[in-house]
Amino acid sequence: xxxxxxxxxxxxxxxxxxxxxxxxxxxxxxxxxxxxxxxxxxxxxxxxxxxxxxxxxxxxxxxxxxxxxxxxxxxxxxxxxxxxxxxxxxxxxxxxxxxxxxxxxxxxxxxx
Amino acid sequence: xxxxxxxxxxxxxxxxxxxxxxxxxxxxxxxxxxxxxxxxxxxxxxxxxxxxxxxxxxxxxxxxxxxxxxxxxxxxxxxxxxxxxxxxxxxxxxxxxxxxxxxxxxxxxxxx
Numbered sequence: 501x502x503x504x505x506x507x508x509x510x511x512x513x514x515x516x517x518x519x520x521x522x523x524x525x526x527x528x529x530x531x532x533x534x535x536x537x538x539x540x541x542x543x544x545x546x547x548x549x550x551x552x553x554x555x556x557x558x559x560x561x562x563x564x565x566x567x568x569x570x571x572x573x574x575x576x577x578x579x580x581x582x583x584x585x586x587x588x589x590x591x592x593x594x595x596x597x598x599x600x601x602x603x604x605x606x607x608x609x610x611x612x
Numbered sequence: 613x614x615x616x617x618x619x620x621x622x623x624x625x626x627x628x629x630x631x632x633x634x635x636x637x638x639x640x641x642x643x644x645x646x647x648x649x650x651x652x653x654x655x656x657x658x659x660x661x662x663x664x665x666x667x668x669x670x671x672x673x674x675x676x677x678x679x680x681x682x683x684x685x686x687x688x689x690x691x692x693x694x695x696x697x698x699x700x701x702x703x704x705x706x707x708x709x710x711x712x713x714x715x716x717x718x719x720x721x722x723x724x
Binding site: 531533541542543550588590594596597598599600601602603604605606 | 701715
């Protein structure tokens with residue numbers, strides 16, 4: 501089936517550790533996104549990429565890093581510099597600006 | 613002013629009621645418009661696209677008013693299962709690529 505796969509679904513991180521969230525899509529979409537959502541809040545854009553080997557910071561990029569080496573993959577690393585990383589992380593993709601954006605099922609990150 | 617603004621919630625309605633959500637956007641060059649539904653602790657899912665001519669999908673009707681820069685969603689004969697957060701989404705193109713802007717969402721509670 502075509503879609504966006506995020507893994508892991510649940511992740512626990514100790515303070516000071518870096519963790520990487522995986523996002524893979526087989527929709528042949530050019531653009532991919534990472535959003536963060538805190539409880540009861542809206543989506544906030546972390547990073548986005550519109551073509552391979554290029555990406556831009558979103559509204560809350562500090563403490564995060566990404567890569568886009570392949571069209572289908574857009575992993576997000578939550579670094580130790582991110583002071584409050586506990587949140588729901590959503591990866592999304594779209595074909596172009598005229599089309600809807602589609603989401604993976606999300607990854608829950610908890611700092612312990 | 614936020615780029616995309618939605619009605620503040622929550623909306624509490626009885627089953628069978630008709631409820632309307634509005635959303636305004638600030639970029640007059642915005643190109644495409646969507647409504648998403650997000651259930652608690654789940655990813656947002658596309659509910660419907662919004663076209664200038666208006667469009668209907670069963671109990672749901674979406675409309676776009678480019679002159680006044682707002683979009684609307686009407687839900688008729690509300691069901692308990694309609695309880696969710698409804699997100700307005702606007703895509704805008706530009707020289708640096710396109711942007712997808714999410715509204716903060718409006719929560720709907722449908723009660724028996």
